[in-house]
Amino acid sequence: MNLRILLVVIIGSTLIFQGCASKSTELNSSLSKQEVSTVNDPFEKVNRVVFSFNIIFDKIILRPIAVTYKAVVPGFVRNRVTYSLNNLSMPITAVNNLLQGELRKAGVSTSRFIINSTVGLLGFFDPASSMGLVTETEDFGQTLSVWGVSSGPYVVLPFLGPSNPRDFAGLLSTSLLDPMYQIGGGSAPSSLRTYRLGTGAVDFRSQNVEILDDLQNNSIDYYAAVRSFYSQGRESQAASNLEIDSSEQENDIFDDFEIDESYVGPDIEITYD
Amino acid sequence: MTKIRFHIYILLLFCSFNFTAHSSNFLEEENFVTSFADSAISILSNDTISDAERTSSFTELVMSSIDLNLISKFVLSKAWKNASDEQKENYLIAFKDYFVSSYANKLDQYTGEKVDVIGSQEAGKYVIVESNIIREGTDTLKINLKWRLLNKNNQIKIIDLNIEGISLVIAQREEFQSFLANNDYDLDKLIEKIVSVSD
Numbered sequence: 338m339n340l341r342i343l344l345v346v347i348i349g350s351t352l353i354f355q356g357c358a359s360k361s362t363e364l365n366s367s368l369s370k371q372e373v374s375t376v377n378d379p380f381e382k383v384n385r386v387v388f389s390f391n392i393i394f395d396k397i398i399l400r401p402i403a404v405t406y407k408a409v410v411p412g413f414v415r416n417r418v419t420y421s422l423n424n425l426s427m428p429i430t431a432v433n434n435l436l437q438g439e440l441r442k443a444g445v446s447t448s449r450f451i452i453n454s455t456v457g458l459l460g461f462f463d464p465a466s467s468m469g470l471v472t473e474t475e476d477f478g479q480t481l482s483v484w485g486v487s488s489g490p491y492v493v494l495p496f497l498g499p500s501n502p503r504d505f506a507g508l509l510s511t512s513l514l515d516p517m518y519q520i521g522g523g524s525a526p527s528s529l530r531t532y533r534l535g536t537g538a539v540d541f542r543s544q545n546v547e548i549l550d551d552l553q554n555n556s557i558d559y560y561a562a563v564r565s566f567y568s569q570g571r572e573s574q575a576a577s578n579l580e581i582d583s584s585e586q587e588n589d590i591f592d593d594f595e596i597d598e599s600y601v602g603p604d605i606e607i608t609y610d
Numbered sequence: 611m612t613k614i615r616f617h618i619y620i621l622l623l624f625c626s627f628n629f630t631a632h633s634s635n636f637l638e639e640e641n642f643v644t645s646f647a648d649s650a651i652s653i654l655s656n657d658t659i660s661d662a663e664r665t666s667s668f669t670e671l672v673m674s675s676i677d678l679n680l681i682s683k684f685v686l687s688k689a690w691k692n693a694s695d696e697q698k699e700n701y702l703i704a705f706k707d708y709f710v711s712s713y714a715n716k717l718d719q720y721t722g723e724k725v726d727v728i729g730s731q732e733a734g735k736y737v738i739v740e741s742n743i744i745r746e747g748t749d750t751l752k753i754n755l756k757w758r759l760l761n762k763n764n765q766i767k768i769i770d771l772n773i774e775g776i777s778l779v780i781a782q783r784e785e786f787q788s789f790l791a792n793n794d795y796d797l798d799k800l801i802e803k804i805v806s807v808s809d
Binding site for chain 2: 376416419420551554555556557558560561562564565566569570572573574576577587588590591592
């Protein structure tokens with residue numbers, strides 16, 4: 338019961354917060370085209386501190402586990418784990434599909450879960466996709482965005498990484514909405530939760546070992562690079578939920594760019610070594 | 611068992627209209643992406659040459675397929691207009707080295723076994739070709755790639771690669787803007803940093 342009250346408070350406060358914010362958004366809508374590339378990050382100083390802490394946590398705990406996992410566990414098994422995590426997220430995806438008014442997608446998510454949990458051997462295989470049952474996972478942060486809640490400022494959470502008030506509210510509410518958390522008695526739901534959280538983190542990290550290493554080593558400003566990746570990724574998910582062309586904002590940025598032919602620059606010789 | 615099978619048939623029926631429409635309006639651009647991906651894959655899977663040779667021919671392929679000059683100016687945004695000719699020259703040279711060391715050599719990570727072009731559309735002055743790559747060892751784990759191309763004087767060049775909704779060029783641009791904002795908008799400091807990272 339207390340949890341339900343918490344949910345109402347979270348959603349309510351996000352909506353109120355949003356209500357205040359939306360007025361200024363309307364006023365600024367004419368400016369937004371130019372500001373589209375400017376990141377909303379008023380807490381940058383605090384965020385950078387938390388970000389540095391997360392890097393240390395990643396360096397000494399998460400990354401070593403992910404690297405070991407990748408080295409020890411064969412690719413075939415790792416792909417099964419990815420599939421099983423995807424399968425476990427189908428019930429909450431179906432709930433979010435419904436909350437977004439997407440009945441057909443809710444049908445697909447539910448069918449995926451039923452087929453993959455049975456024919457797909459507890460979700461370790463994905464026969465549903467070969468039957469044409471393909472869908473993206475959905476979280477409550479995305480549902481809030483469909484309901485018109487804007488993301489709010491960029492926030493870096495300890496351990497959890499990049500987020501914003503909308504996605505954080507979504508994250509907190511997920512445990513209340515997810516059918517997988519209500520199924521089974523005793524310790525079944527909590528061990529499932531631990532599996533998803535722990536394995537999910539390792540699965541994600543292990544898929545991105547090289548990419549994140551490269552990003553970190555080659556970045557001019559690693560914090561800004563991660564912020565851009567996160568914000569762009571969430572924006573494009575929000576756009577696809579609203580069935581608008583996800584490249585629209587991006588097109589504006591590229592279109593505003595005047596192709597400057599006035600300065601050709603030095604004749605750069607390219608060496609390939 | 612028959613009951614389960616029946617349910618599956620019903621579900622299949624329910625979802626049989628779940629097909630995505632493929633539009634191929636820009637065949638030339640689509641063929642460009644296909645041939646770029648094919649060349650990339652054949653270089654990367656060529657076991658008869660050394661690692662160094664593979665890297666250099668891959669870099670050569672990437673550098674001849676992109677419009678580096680345009681990308682360089684785009685990622686610098688407003689700072690480009692305010693730069694002196696000397697700064698522009700230093701920056702272009704530094705960015706080229708940086709690009710080779712941080713992108714061109716690394717793009718092989720995004721080149722799976724198969725790149726499927728699924729459509730194309732106009733976007734202002736550009737054409738966007740959409741494709742999927744299938745994760746190695748699976749049938750269904752896909753990565754979505756959108757290639758932003760510019761056809762200038764009948765020469766097609768890659769301007770940007772968007773991976774699962776994330777534009778690499780925009781990310782680079784935001785990174786440079788952030789660095790400049792935290793360093794008194796001093797372009798020389800940025801150039802210095804770019805040089806130090808690519809070394």
